[in-house]
Amino acid sequence: MKKRRILVIDDEKGIRETLSEVLTDEGYEVIAASDGARALRVLSEGQHLFCTVILDVLMPGVDGAEFLARAREQLRSTPVLLFSASHLPGHLRNDPQVKDLIPKPVEVEVLLEKIRAHCR
Secondary structure (H helix, E strand, C coil): CCCCEEEEECCCHHHHHHHHHHHHHCCCEEEEECCHHHHHHHHHHCCCCCCEEEEECCCCCCCHHHHHHHHHHHHCCCCEEEEECCCCCHHHHCCCCEEEEEECCCCHHHHHHHHHCCCC
16 A cells, blocks of 8 residues: 655644644644655755645744745655735745645644645
8 A cells, every 4th residue: 555645844843743633633644744844855866755744834934935946856646735824925825836735733634634635
């Protein structure tokens, strides 16, 4: 059976832990990163293939937009779900890699529905 692995990138520890717990309970393997720079290191290791990436937009350091720009080659066709409590800039909304928006605060069923659409 193909491993359903998700990369979660969010600077808020509580959100990372909660998402990891919920997704693990649903049978996903979760790799969590506290910012875009750490997530880029995970991708550069090349040992992880992800069915989707959950990406916080506003983070200190390497934010969501910069992560997307720098990770394009490693992500290739991996769908990205933006995770944000704020309005999205047009360039992110129109990015072909971005497949959906998960608004904060998130309802678990909404989160799982959006993930299931990309991780089968």
